[in-house]
Amino acid sequence: MDFSITAEQAALRRSVIRFARTELNDAAAESDRLARLDRESWKKCAGLGITGWPVPTAYGGSGFDPVTIAVGLEALGYGCRDNGLVFALNNHLWACAVYLVEHGTEDQKQRFLPGLADGSLIGAHALTEPGSGSDVLGMRTAAVREGDEYVLHGTKTFISNAPVADVFLTFARTGGPDAPAAAALTAFVVSRDLPGVSVSRSWDKAGLRSTEMGQVEFEGCRVPASCLLGAEGNGFNLFTSSIDWERSLLFASQIGVMDRVLDDCVAHARDRVQFGRPIGVNQAVRHRIADMKVRLELARLALYKAAWRKREGQLAPLDSAIAKLAISESHLSSMLDAVQLHGARGYLAEFGVERELRDALGGTIYGGTSEIQRDIVASLLGVPS
Numbered sequence: 001m002d003f004s005i006t007a008e009q010a011a012l013r014r015s016v017i018r019f020a021r022t023e024l025n026d027a028a029a030e031s032d033r034l035a036r037l038d039r040e041s042w043k044k045c046a047g048l049g050i051t052g053w054p055v056p057t058a059y060g061g062s063g064f065d066p067v068t069i070a071v072g073l074e075a076l077g078y079g080c081r082d083n084g085l086v087f088a089l090n091n092h093l094w095a096c097a098v099y100l101v102e103h104g105t106e107d108q109k110q111r112f113l114p115g116l117a118d119g120s121l122i123g124a125h126a127l128t129e130p131g132s133g134s135d136v137l138g139m140r141t142a143a144v145r146e147g148d149e150y151v152l153h154g155t156k157t158f159i160s161n162a163p164v165a166d167v168f169l170t171f172a173r174t175g176g177p178d179a180p181a182a183a184a185l186t187a188f189v190v191s192r193d194l195p196g197v198s199v200s201r202s203w204d205k206a207g208l209r210s211t212e213m214g215q216v217e218f219e220g221c222r223v224p225a226s227c228l229l230g231a232e233g234n235g236f237n238l239f240t241s242s243i244d245w246e247r248s249l250l251f252a253s254q255i256g257v258m259d260r261v262l263d264d265c266v267a268h269a270r271d272r273v274q275f276g277r278p279i280g281v282n283q284a285v286r287h288r289i290a291d292m293k294v295r296l297e298l299a300r301l302a303l304y305k306a307a308w309r310k311r312e313g314q315l316a317p318l319d320s321a322i323a324k325l326a327i328s329e330s331h332l333s334s335m336l337d338a339v340q341l342h343g344a345r346g347y348l349a350e351f352g353v354e355r356e357l358r359d360a361l362g363g364t365i366y367g368g369t370s371e372i373q374r375d376i377v378a379s380l381l382g383v384p385s
């Protein structure tokens, strides 16, 4: 088994870290305070090609394979201290663009992918509703076919990127009341400029504040039938096959964050002197750092196993659920450790460590909560539900 990365991947890693450190970090604290996506930083990332890494070159992207993208996104998380910017990019890639790459018609790909790849269009994933979070099949948004159009009515909430998005990848109920649950949903790609689409509110949140989050209303929105993604009634299958990306690659950047914060903690353990000696000589501090490293390496293995499976063209529901669970929970535990290890400097806004903790909080919720991932793992092992 070969755990090394290629020379090209190593070069990508170096260049992304250098780029992120020099170009993206100055605005990080201010973007968090204002809860605003820094559009200049977005454009710089687009200029480097990040917004199109998984998009085939034929549609203006880089056509990178999943393992190479994992290396690049890990590097972005390592170099960039604006975790909200990185999360906004990841939502764009894994919750919108990749659906079009996998399931779009040639016409849809031609229409949307070049703009998503060059970052001039921002993508969002509008799934969750006020009454339907973990229970995806409980969604109420309905789409009724009228001639060559579908008329959408419904509310999607907690949607990352919604206030700034140009394209919504969304799901609606098309089956009648007697349709079997899993055949009741259909996926659509909806342009924000269609009449009947509006972002009715923005949400203020604890972390990832520079990813703007909003509520999307579809009020008699007439979506051309050409914007149906996959077949009518196949939305849930499409969702369950593509959610692998969100549950694995979207979390690659968190590995980079854990690595960066670990470096900061090691430096602090060396530099901070109490009782006449560095705090790192205390076993309680040393072991905390060792535990952070163990969590990081195990989470990294889970990520690359899932990314490798995706590179081999396989579905990876078990590996991606494990990766999502392992990375998000490890990330949160390690950011709590980082706060404790920095004492008051961990708690005060000025030093940036508390922001890392706030940014880690959402990872065990979005993309399916930890409880839902554990349920998926148990079901895939054959445990009755």
Ligand SMILES: Cc1cc2nc3c(=O)[nH]c(=O)nc-3n(C[C@H](O)[C@H](O)[C@H](O)COP(=O)(O)OP(=O)(O)OC[C@H]3O[C@@H](n4cnc5c(N)ncnc54)[C@H](O)[C@@H]3O)c2cc1C
Residues within 6 Å of the ligand: 091, 095, 124, 125, 126, 127, 128, 132, 133, 134, 135, 157, 158, 159, 160, 161, 208, 362, 365, 366, 367, 368, 369, 370, 371, 372, 375
């Ligand atoms: C930062 C962030 C970004 C997000 N971005 C998006 C986005 O871009 N697009 C989008 O569509 N949504 C997004 N969401 C919404 C997210 O997908 C939902 O919050 C998530 O699916 C959980 O739904 P809920 O909040 O309604 O919680 P609920 O489903 O109400 O769950 C509440 C609690 O009950 C538990 N629970 C529920 N059902 C079960 C069960 N069967 N077994 C065990 N426990 C259960 C949950 O695990 C949780 O602890 C985002 C959320 C966050 C926090």
